[in-house]
Amino acid sequence: MRKSPARWPTIKRSELPLDTLLLARYLIGKLVIRQTSRGTLSGRIVETEAYPIGDLAGHAYAGKTTRNRSLFNCRGYAYVYLAYGTSYLFNVSSETAGVGAGVLIRALEPLTGMSSMERNRGLHSVRDLARGPGRLTAALEIDRRLDGIDLCRAGSLWLGHDNHPVLEIGASTRIGLSRERNQLRRFYVRGSPFVSGPKKLNR
DNA sequence: AGTGCGATTGACT
DNA sequence: GTCAATCGCACTA
Helix, strand or coil: CCCCCCCCCECHHHHCCCCCHHHHCCCCCCCEEEEEEEEEEEEEEEEEEEECCCCCCCCCCCCCCCCCCCHCCCCCCEEEEEECCEEEEEEEEECCCCCCEEEEEEEEEECHHHHHHHHHHHCCCCCHCCEECCCCCCCCCCCCHHHHHHCCCCEEEECCCCCCCCCEEEEEEECCCCCCCCCCCCCCCCCCCCCCCCCHHHC
């Protein structure tokens, strides 16, 4: 099996915007591709959140630690951490090496490997398979073992181009934060049933 | 060694 | 709408 189908070219690092907010918007409509021993799981990104330089809610704000060190890679590397002891959250590092910023991937529209995702999630509703940051990592079998990997190379987890155009991208405040709650740093596909969050934020 | 706390989810009223 | 589960990590001493 080909690791990177011709219709889904791997995104080159040089193609990724250097700015965190621009990257968060750029990633809408792009693909997350997960290769496991049993097959290929993939989905189209329909929701992201930016955690730019100096963001009080960003994990990099207090400095580099053993948990968040992947955020300090240059753009295009995975930062995966465990939230609430229950859910892994998947981020794409942004900016240049040493800076510390990233983009949280919050929801996917499932594309391939849906039967595996259903098994991983224990449910049969396609809409709910990857609607939420902890749900999409469960569906795609993403955990801390993938922390720090290069997302610009086809391997176990990488980013790809889609040939399907995104109609409209909306912006809103982020979800579940106490700090920086007035900042418009969340991006989503308008009208997509695969986006998480309250309806109010998805207009 | 002990403490407090989340970039969430699923179950429940 | 509310609320508990659950645990790695950062921080204090």
